[in-house]
Amino acid sequence: xxxxxxxxxxxxxxxxxxxxxxxxxxxxxxxxxxxxxxxxxxxxxxxxxxxxxxxxxxxxxxxxxxxxxxxxxxxxxxxxxxxxxxxxxxxxxxxxxxxxxxxxxxxxxxxxxxxxxxxxxxxxxxxxxxxxxxxxxxxxxxxxxxxxxxxxxxxxxxxxxxxxxxxxxxxxxxxxxxxxxxxxxxxxxxxxxxxxxxxxx
Numbered sequence: 001x002x003x004x005x006x007x008x009x010x011x012x013x014x015x016x017x018x019x020x021x022x023x024x025x026x027x028x029x030x031x032x033x034x035x036x037x038x039x040x041x042x043x044x045x046x047x048x049x050x051x052x053x054x055x056x057x058x059x060x061x062x063x064x065x066x067x068x069x070x071x072x073x074x075x076x077x078x079x080x081x082x083x084x085x086x087x088x089x090x091x092x093x094x095x096x097x098x099x100x101x102x103x104x105x106x107x108x109x110x111x112x113x114x115x116x117x118x119x120x121x122x123x124x125x126x127x128x129x130x131x132x133x134x135x136x137x138x139x140x141x142x143x144x145x146x147x148x149x150x151x152x153x154x155x156x157x158x159x160x161x162x163x164x165x166x167x168x169x170x171x172x173x174x175x176x177x178x179x180x181x182x183x184x185x186x187x188x189x190x191x192x193x194x195x196x197x198x199x200x201x
Contacts, residue, residue, distance in 0.1 A: 012161070012173045013057060016102055017069035017076040019083060020169045022094040029058050029179060032065060035086045037078060038181065046180035054186060059178045062170035071102065080110070080120075087112035096167050098160035105130040107156035109163055111143065119143055143167070 021032070033041055038056060046057065056075060057068035069075040075082065076099055087095040087110075098109040108122035122137035133149055145166035152159050161171050 012171050013059075013066075013068045013178070015057075015068045016071060016073055016157075017097070017099040018161075018164070019067040019075075019086070019095065019097045020164055021065040021067065021086070021092050022063060022168070023065060023092050025091065027065065027091060029181070031091075032058065032067065032086075033181060035089055035091075036067065036075065036082060038075075040184055041181035042184055044180050044182050046175070046178050053182065055180055055182045057178050057180055059173055061172060061174075061177075064169050066169075066173070069099075073102075083110060084112075084117075087117075088115045090115070094167065096164050096169060098164060100156045100160060101125060104128050105133065105156060107152070107160055108137070109160050111140075111167060119146075121146075123149055 019036075029043075030039070033039055033056075036056070041056065044055075046055075053070065054072055054074045055070045057066075059066045059068070067075070080097075083095065083097045086092070092112075093114060095112040096109065098107070100107045104125040105128070106123055106125040108120075110120040111118045117140060119140035119142065120137055121135065121139070124134045124136050125132075126134060135149065143163060143166060145163055147159070165171055
């Protein structure tokens with residue numbers, strides 16, 4: 001039986017990749033999923049059990065729609081072109097994406113406004129040594145809250161989420177308002193594993 005999802009102490013979902021969307025109009029989840037190339041995903045109940053599986057969380061906070069990737073980097077692995085395609089759709093005023101590595105010090109973020117790329121940076125940590133980091137992408141003028149790579153702290157996730165807040169994103173999540181979507185095959189498998197009413201057999 002799946003366990004109820006809980007939030008870390010920081011009050012936001014713990015994930016390696018976020019896409020924050022500020023839409024011009026009210027959008028249904030299905031529209032966003034289609035833009036992300038996840039049109040076949042189906043809704044399921046979020047739980048701790050989804051942590052290691054393929055899924056995407058959606059939630060709305062303060063006028064922003066949050067897209068939250070899984071720790072398999074399913075959405076991130078589709079490439080930045082997915083974020084770019086969403087950002088260029090005439091549905092969003094602002095799009096901010098950010099990502100971090102799972103065990104290294106790498107990070108990246110991108111800001112689009114009215115479909116135009118304003119800032120993007122990708123920092124790699126190929127040697128697991130932040131002092132030997134490598135900047136692979138550096139486009140646009142630095143954000144007001146941005147720091148030189150050398151001044152970023154030990155936790156890049158804290159840093160990129162602070163940048164998200166600096167452009168207006170409210171990075172707080174309410175479990176009751178989180179929607180979880182998974183691939184159809186995974187949804188069917190989870191349904192088969194659920195115990196029948198009256199207990200397990």
